[in-house]
Amino acid sequence: MSEAQSVSGEPGIGRELTAFQQNILVILSEEPRYGLAIKRELEDYYGSEVNHGRLYPNLDDLVEMELVEKSELDKRTNQYALTEKGKQAVLGQLGWIFSRFVTDAERADELRALVDAAE
Template sequence: MSLFELTAFQRDLLFIIAMVDEPSGQELKDQFEEETTATVNRGNIYPNLNTLTERGFINKESRDCRTNCYSLTQQGRSCLHQRHKWEQEHLAGAQQTV
């Protein structure tokens, strides 16, 4: 599974999970809204987290009886690194034309 097959929202969630230590869904929602100033519907975040879990990008573990926390898998970390490399290559080309 490639990072390019995910939605922009799902990719952004991966980046936020990478920068926060085992965040809950609510913590991810809050961080996403703080970073982007966009409002995230709670009904949107959990299905996307489930998709990322099912596709092997993140792990979901129970923090307590009511709260799950999320962390990147090796596949998730690898895909973020690939995306970063891809962006750097494209940005380098863009800087040469400016």
């Protein structure tokens, strides 16, 4: 059974996160990034500017919740990486969403097609 299939269908800590914070976790699911790279990804997604005053306090909150790990790349640049707890938060949220979305075999096939396209 895959990890996605073993998720309980409960959002867990994901229910405490804002959509903005959840989007940060999803971005970090791909690979660790520095702050400005996360900012660019969010701006592409939202189609508008993301202020530093919004991004960095949310990153700090995610670090405090132990969902993201912060490390120093150099004296001016921090890198952010998803922790195992953060990965579980993303999987929990996806499991909850999927448990609501998949109401029949056709919808399950639609999700399988999305997963196959992403691989």
